[in-house]
Every structure is written in C-alpha cells, then in structure tokens.
Amino acid sequence: MVEIAVQDLVRATGAALHVGAAERVCRGCAIDSREVGKDAIFVAFPGERVDGNAFAPKAIEAGAACVVLTVEPSEELLSLAAEHGCAVLTCDDPTEFLLRLAKDYRARLGCTVIGVTGSIGKTTTKDVLSALLAKRYRVHATRGNYNNLIGLPLTILSAPADTQVLVLEMGMDGAGQIERLAACAQPTFAVITKVGTSHIGMLGSRENIACAKAEIISGMASGTADCRPTLVLHGEDDFTPYIIERFAQPANVDVVLAGTSIDDDVYAAHVELDDEGHPSFDITFEDGTTLRTHVAVAGAQSVPNVLFAVAVAHRLGVSCAEIDEALGALELTGRRAQVRRTADGGRVIDDSYNASPESMAAGLDLLASLPCTGARIAVLGEMGEQGDEAARLHALTGAYAAAKKLNLLVCVGGELAQEMAAAARMMGMDEGDVQVVSSCDVLIDRYAKLLREHDLMLVKGSRFVGLDRFVEEVC
Known part of the structure; x- marks a missing residue:
C-alpha cells in the first residue's frame, strides 16, 4: 500500500x-x-x-x-x-486529491499498468487478465466495482509495494472521466472491449461513447523499446476503425485486433460449448502459434473477453501452457453468467449484476445454447441509462427474447418492462407466456418456487432492479 x-x-x-x-x-x-x-x-x-x-x-x-x-x-x-x-x-476536491496521490504512487511503483474499459465485458476481461498474468507476475487488480474516479485511485493506493502488474478496470458515466482515470493510471496496455449502448442516455450516441472510451489512449504511458504502448480492440466492432484512425494512430500507439476473423492478430476458431456452456476453442496468436483451450466460464460471449486478455498476456511473456492452465481454473467476479443449481435440480444463469442491450442478447444466447430438457425461462429486469433510446432498446430486447423460443418470459419493472413484454408478444410469444411484474418483491412472491428439475432460467437486469435477491431465493 x-x-x-x-x-x-x-x-x-x-x-x-x-x-x-x-x-x-x-x-x-x-x-x-x-x-x-x-x-x-x-x-x-x-x-x-x-x-x-x-x-x-x-x-x-x-x-x-x-x-x-x-x-x-x-x-x-x-x-x-x-x-x-x-x-x-x-x-x-477530494476526488482530485486521490487521483493525484494515486498517480504519484503509480509512478513510484514503476510497474506495468493495464487499463480495461468498454461498454460490456470489462470485469470479465479484467478477471481473466489477472488470472493469466498471475502465472508469471505479482498482480494487483480492481476489486468489485472500484472502477470509477474514487475506486480506481483507491485500488492503486492499496497495491503492495512489490506489485509488478496493475490491472485496472475503468468505468464511466460521462465524457471526460476515462481521460482523468487514464491520466492517473498511465497504462502501458489498454483494452476497449466494445462500443455498445451503455450510457447512451448520457452521451447521446455510440460515436460519443466511442470517443469517451478512446480517452484511455490519452493517458497511455510512453513505454519502452521492448514494451510499446499497446491498445487491444475487438476486430469485429464497427467502431474499431474509427478509434484506430482518430485516436490510436495520432498517438503512435500499437494496435492489436482480437476476434474471430483470420485477419485479426489474435483470433479464435472452432468454438464448442460443453453441457455447462463452457467453451473450448482454438486460439491463434500474433506469432502464429496456436492453442486449443477450455474456459471455465459459461457462454460463447466470454470468448472475446478471453482473447483480449490473452493478447496482452502473450505479449507480456505468459506461455501457452500457462494460459491454458489459468483459463481452465477461472473464477470471475460474481453474478456474471454464473450457472447455479437449485435444490430441485433446476439451473439458474445468474447474470444479475448489471445489464445493457448487448449483454441481454448475450445472456439470451447462452440460455438458448445450453442443453435443456425442461422449460427455458428468462427473467429480465429493466436496463438503466438508456435515455431517449430506452423504449426502443427495451422493445428490441423483448423481440430478441421472443426469437429464442422461450417457455416463459418475465419482465420486471414499470413502463420499460411493459415495452419488452409488448414486443415479445408482437413477435409471436403467447400472451400467457409473457408476464410483467412491478418489482423484485412481487417477482419473489410469484416465481421463487417456479423452477423444476431440468428447467433452465436466465436472470438478468440492471442493478437497481435488485434481481440478485431473487436468485438467492431461488437457489
């Protein structure tokens, strides 16, 4: 410290x-x-x-x-x-006090710093990075939701004096915040996981969100001859070329693309899910080496986050064998696509920590992809910070849910939950298979005992809906 x-x-x-x-x-x-x-x-x-x-x-x-x-x-x-x-x-300004103090301590630590931001997947990427790098380095990383203008400097200030790598998650709820975080942390490596619609209500457009995420580049450390400042981006994100041309190239920052295309620098192929939804896939690295690996995290949506992490870890000298071992024993921050079992034998995909339209879609994909001989049920709470786009994005989520051929969809909340439900019915779900409840308390009263053996349920929503309480009642 x-x-x-x-x-x-x-x-x-x-x-x-x-x-x-x-x-x-x-x-x-x-x-x-x-x-x-x-x-x-x-x-x-x-x-x-x-x-x-x-x-x-x-x-x-x-x-x-x-x-x-x-x-x-x-x-x-x-x-x-x-x-x-x-x-x-x-x-x-106590926030500025913390940022200045943390910047001073970060400089004295002299360690490698990796900053992770993006609309979704930040925490998973951070957790995977920490696990991979711990195979070779003394790592200190963001815990819980300590990823804002107060939490990030506190994370740095709590790092042991012998820390070799700092892995820092960087969140935001407005323009200029990532810039301040990056100026404090001065990362040598940065990851932007995805430009999505989280915070679109505050920033107005995905282009503005892309600009806000790209602020991480402004604080990147100059690096050394052996370790140049490097930005990892999703090769298939539609805003990746924009970020490269407008921000990364003018800053003389190396770019590594990670994704599922053979044109990406680090890419995955032949993704297969086991009965618990854990993916196995081939990774091809920048130097052409390949690795067949298995990840102890449910869902194909975790694969891009793993790729971001292995792209950095491989550049920092973590071997393929070490990467494979770490991925097979991953433990992520709670309530993110965690498959839990009930006393009656049902399964719950606990993804109740937070939600955005993109992560809702990923959760529904996982619900549809896992083997299930019983009912498939989705419990979806409202999503925050969607601004003027809220009604449209909730309707799109409801329509996407309907396409997954669910046995039951339960929408939790007020008017926006009604938007989800109405769109699901419009897209063909039977009236009785789409329900709306006003709060988590009502949800618990009506549905806590619903799940039976062989059933599979996804629970996902923004934190303010409080669906974690429902999961605890069910499990």
Missing part, C-alpha cells in the same frame, strides 16, 4: 497543511473512518446525507497519520490532531 511522508503528500497533491509533522509517514488510504488503520490517510468526502468531514475526529482517534478535509478545520479538531500527532490537510 502507499507509504508516503506528509511533506511528500502535500507536494504530490497540492493540499494545504494546517498542522502536523512534515516527516510523519502515512501508510494506506481510506475514505470511510471505520476502515482507518494505524498511520492511514483519511480523505473526507462531503455528501448530501453524510459529511465525511464530521468523521475526522473518529479517524484521528483510530490512529490516522493524516486527515484531509474539504472545510477549514476547527480549533478543537486541530488540537485533537496535535495531541495524536496527526497531520491535518485541506483540499478543494
């Missing part, structure tokens, strides 16, 4: 020192006073309901070496800090 003297903390961030010894060494960083350990840095974030500045005394008493406020400290707080030997700093 970060270890830094107060005087260097001030230098790196531009914060103002009010009291405390400049030589005092701080170790670790927290934004929750309950997580403050001895010698930690506590950064207070003001909020509408909870003001982190009010918890500075608790952090001091917990042993913090430094507290960083966004308000002028009271004489009482300064006295308490002096009594405990704690430095008190102030800053205008």
Whole structure:
C-alpha cells in the first residue's frame, strides 16, 4: 500500500497543511473512518446525507497519520490532531486529491499498468487478465466495482509495494472521466472491449461513447523499446476503425485486433460449448502459434473477453501452457453468467449484476445454447441509462427474447418492462407466456418456487432492479 511522508503528500497533491509533522509517514488510504488503520490517510468526502468531514475526529482517534478535509478545520479538531500527532490537510476536491496521490504512487511503483474499459465485458476481461498474468507476475487488480474516479485511485493506493502488474478496470458515466482515470493510471496496455449502448442516455450516441472510451489512449504511458504502448480492440466492432484512425494512430500507439476473423492478430476458431456452456476453442496468436483451450466460464460471449486478455498476456511473456492452465481454473467476479443449481435440480444463469442491450442478447444466447430438457425461462429486469433510446432498446430486447423460443418470459419493472413484454408478444410469444411484474418483491412472491428439475432460467437486469435477491431465493 502507499507509504508516503506528509511533506511528500502535500507536494504530490497540492493540499494545504494546517498542522502536523512534515516527516510523519502515512501508510494506506481510506475514505470511510471505520476502515482507518494505524498511520492511514483519511480523505473526507462531503455528501448530501453524510459529511465525511464530521468523521475526522473518529479517524484521528483510530490512529490516522493524516486527515484531509474539504472545510477549514476547527480549533478543537486541530488540537485533537496535535495531541495524536496527526497531520491535518485541506483540499478543494477530494476526488482530485486521490487521483493525484494515486498517480504519484503509480509512478513510484514503476510497474506495468493495464487499463480495461468498454461498454460490456470489462470485469470479465479484467478477471481473466489477472488470472493469466498471475502465472508469471505479482498482480494487483480492481476489486468489485472500484472502477470509477474514487475506486480506481483507491485500488492503486492499496497495491503492495512489490506489485509488478496493475490491472485496472475503468468505468464511466460521462465524457471526460476515462481521460482523468487514464491520466492517473498511465497504462502501458489498454483494452476497449466494445462500443455498445451503455450510457447512451448520457452521451447521446455510440460515436460519443466511442470517443469517451478512446480517452484511455490519452493517458497511455510512453513505454519502452521492448514494451510499446499497446491498445487491444475487438476486430469485429464497427467502431474499431474509427478509434484506430482518430485516436490510436495520432498517438503512435500499437494496435492489436482480437476476434474471430483470420485477419485479426489474435483470433479464435472452432468454438464448442460443453453441457455447462463452457467453451473450448482454438486460439491463434500474433506469432502464429496456436492453442486449443477450455474456459471455465459459461457462454460463447466470454470468448472475446478471453482473447483480449490473452493478447496482452502473450505479449507480456505468459506461455501457452500457462494460459491454458489459468483459463481452465477461472473464477470471475460474481453474478456474471454464473450457472447455479437449485435444490430441485433446476439451473439458474445468474447474470444479475448489471445489464445493457448487448449483454441481454448475450445472456439470451447462452440460455438458448445450453442443453435443456425442461422449460427455458428468462427473467429480465429493466436496463438503466438508456435515455431517449430506452423504449426502443427495451422493445428490441423483448423481440430478441421472443426469437429464442422461450417457455416463459418475465419482465420486471414499470413502463420499460411493459415495452419488452409488448414486443415479445408482437413477435409471436403467447400472451400467457409473457408476464410483467412491478418489482423484485412481487417477482419473489410469484416465481421463487417456479423452477423444476431440468428447467433452465436466465436472470438478468440492471442493478437497481435488485434481481440478485431473487436468485438467492431461488437457489
């Protein structure tokens, strides 16, 4: 974790020192006073309901070496800090404070940094990368949803001093955010998984989304003669040429294409799914070597994410044997296409973490592709952040679901769930095979005991719908 003297903390961030010894060494960083350990840095974030500045005394008493406020400290707080030997700093923007501090620590780590962004598949790609690179390096990676302007710097600041590779997921909900994250992380390798429709409600078009994702290039490190800055893109994404021509080539960044075409630099062929939906396929690498491998993750939709990861890992010297071993033992962040069994023998594809139109389609593809002698059921929640396109995209999702010949489609939510259901009926599903429920609570009451032996159910929706609670009731 970060270890830094107060005087260097001030230098790196531009914060103002009010009291405390400049030589005092701080170790670790927290934004929750309950997580403050001895010698930690506590950064207070003001909020509408909870003001982190009010918890500075608790952090001091917990042993913090430094507290960083966004308000002028009271004489009482300064006295308490002096009594405990704690430095008190102030800053205008705690987010910027974290980003500057993390950038300083990243530079001192001197490790290889890989940034992963995209509309879908970020977390899976990050997890696969971490598993592959751990075969050869000491890896530190984003955990949970720590992929935003606060979570990413906290991830960097928690990295052990001997970290050799940092794998950082980069999320966003608006233009300019990836640029700030990339400026902090300065990745040598970057992956853009896909330009989809997530956040189209905020950014207005897929072109704007592509531009926002391509901001990762602006912060890429210069690299070395042996390791040039490299961007990995999906060879079959329609915005890949646009990103290359407008952003990658002007920045003199190498581009590696990964996909299913023999024209891609790294490509997959002969994809086959086993009874649990786990894919086996051939990988051909940039140097022409090939590998037949098996991935312990359900769904053909995981193959592109694996390719992005192996493209980077292979460039960093991970052998084919190491790649094959790691892929066969993958464990991904929870609730992403995880096949679970009920007590009655039914199966649930738990993909309840989040949803977009593209990932909904991938989930429905998986539901249709797995062997099943019972009923195929889809429980689909509404999708957030679709803006003016929301009704159309929900209708397209409903129509796509109808094409999968389901025995039952349950749509969860309000007007947008009704849009999904109406489109499914319009595309031929029987009235009684398409149901709408208003909330996860109603869903649990009506359908928690529905699944029987040999049945297969997909559960997917945006996080605000809360379908993870339904999965726990079913399983």
